[in-house]
Amino acid sequence: MSQPLPFLLCLILLGGLTACKTPQAAEGPSRPRPGIDPARTEEVVAQRYVDATTQMIRGDLRTASELYQEVL
Structure with missing residues (x-):
């Protein structure tokens, strides 16, 4: 039962990091x-x-x- 929690947390963190790295998010609206x-x-x-x-x-x-x- 405790194994899915770290996996989900990792996915959430990776998703947040990926969203921050997108050009539109970094540079603002074109x-x-x-x-x-x-x-x-x-x-x-x-x-x-x-x-x-x-x-x-x-x-x-x-x-x-x-x-x-x-x-x-």
Whole structure:
């Protein structure tokens, strides 16, 4: 009965340490760069993924690969 307690305590501590080490927690919320609309950027990226997936379904893997590379 006493064995699960140290194991659970260890998991809780590791989870807390991991949460503290995430970049967002360490650096705070990210700020958009001046002149860049984050909503528009997300919209463009989402559309590129849709376009690439459509090309892949059509069998045009070269175009799909190029579109995915643009997103990355």
